[in-house]
Amino acid sequence: MSTLLIFFLLIPILFLLTRRRYSRKLPPGSLGIPIIGQSLGLLRAMRANTAEQWLEQRIRKYGPISKLSLFGTPTVFISGPAANRFIFTTDESTIANQQTKSLRMILGDRCLLILTGEDHKRVRGALVSFLKPESLKKYVGKIDEEVKKHLELHWHGKEQVTVLPLMKILTFNIICSLLFGVEQGARRDQFLNSFQELIEGVWSIPVNLPFTRYNRGLRASRSVQNMVKDLIREKRMKLEQKIASPHDDLITCLLSIRDLNKEEAITEKEIVDNVMLVMIAGHDTSSVLITFMMRLLANDPTVFAAVLEEQEEVAKSKPMGELLTWEDLAKMKYTWRVALETLRNVSPIFGGFRKALRDIEFGGFLIPKGWQIFWVTHMTHMDDSIFPDPSKFDPNRFENQASIPPYCYIPFGGGPHICPGYEFTRIETLVTIHYLITQFSWKLLGADTSFSRDPMPIPAKGLPIQIAPKQLL
DSSP states (O other): OHHHHHHHHHHHHHHHHHHHHHHHHSOSBOOOSTTTTTHHHHHHHHHTTOHHHHHHHHHHHHOSEEEEEETTEEEEEEOSHHHHHHHHHSOTTTEEEOOOHHHHHHHOTTSTTTOOHHHHHHHHHHHHHHHSHHHHGGGHHHHHHHHHHHHHHHTTTOSEEEHHHHHHHHHHHHIIIIITOOOSSHHHHHHHHHHHHHHHHHTSOOOOOTTSHHHHHHHHHHHHHHHHHHHHHHHHHHHHTTOOOTTSOHHHHHHHHHHHOSTTOOOHHHHHHHHHHHHHHHHHHHHHHHHHHHHHHHHOHHHHHHHHHHHHHHHHTSOTTOOOOHHHHHTOHHHHHHHHHHHHHSOSOOEEEEEESSOEEETTEEEOTTOEEEEETHHHHTOTTTSSSTTSOOGGGGTTGGGSOTTSOOTTOOGGGSOTTHHHHHHHHHHHHHHHHHHEEEEESSSOOOEEESSSEEEGGGOEEEEEEGGGO
16 A cells, blocks of 8 residues: 555656656747647648748747657757758767658658668768769760750740749659660650659658548559669669660669679669659759749849850850760859859758657757757758848859858758769759750749749749740840
8 A cells, every 4th residue: 555655656756857857958839739730830831932931930939949740750940050060960870861751651761861870871872873973974965965855845946935844854854864764755754644743742741541642642652663673673684684884874873883792782672762762852953943043044134144154155165066065064153153042042952850869959958869850951041140131142152162151051961961963963954054045035924933832942833934046036
């Protein structure tokens, strides 16, 4: 009886001690409704192009660190330069890559966004072997051919076009050709149809019912995985027959690494999951960047003229019909500064997640083990203490990139987690802008300059423009 009495007396004491520990140290904020939490609010804000204001309101209310629940997981939102440094430099024994359940289930649990430690280094190394500048140099001409083919088919002879859908077609075709060795035809069309539904499901609430985006994304993911597996079988057979080269495409490169280095082999599932990741990253980042560059160039005649002058100098230095080279891209310094400033204003990647592997003290608060950590690019990109007059479009901010404080400009991440496809995006963007601005003049149709996120930025109506070939002006 006395033991039972002591037990009941201890319960409220233990409860008070636990409550005191967490109420004192947990960041301010509410976890909201179980499973849903603040997910719907964030997604609605992203689609209405008010996500930055939604988060700024949280910061005004709670400070730069607050708790909430996103996509079924308790989360701590952190912001500012110190938060970015913490995200990109903290040891992987303390925080690890963490993605939403919808992304993990749709892309697979062996993709680079989810892997940690030695697995992350091994798979990243395999991808970089194909995506590093020294390897990509030889593919500039192939991207050049894809861009010219695309413009001939979808732009020449037209008076009006809608930019974003066309840029998505272009970047998807480049990915299929360069990364997977799939040329135009029924197979590429089948890839595209499933791929579009897969993307829609990546940032969705993980409710697996027939009418949900998540469910459609899962079904599309299975379809894309099966198509990639078929490609792997075909390319493995060609390698065995010695009628393929590791430089043919990404899949063949990854298979070759697997065959040559058994100890550091990349598994078939890792190839499948990371091929799907590269598809999404290469497709969306470049298409969004090029689209918003065209919008910004249309609104700024001075910047447009400077980019045109630089690109015409490159064009004049080459014989008619000759493909662009790596050396030509090196001359496009101002154009790339325009791209970097576009990414500062409208970053394709809104933010990301990490997972606390142990209790962490950050900014005077506790981030409990197992919780999600949410960071956002916008919070430093539009900080006037880092980028004076941040609403002004000024490519010259990037004339001396070393002057920008570390971990304040993060459209491609930072540190060991910087996007391995950075150079691939640069090549796609510069080649495409070169031909667009030297062959066409354009102006925006309509005065609506708003955009939404779903999850990537989408300009109003996909950015319809009126175009005219240069020789007719």
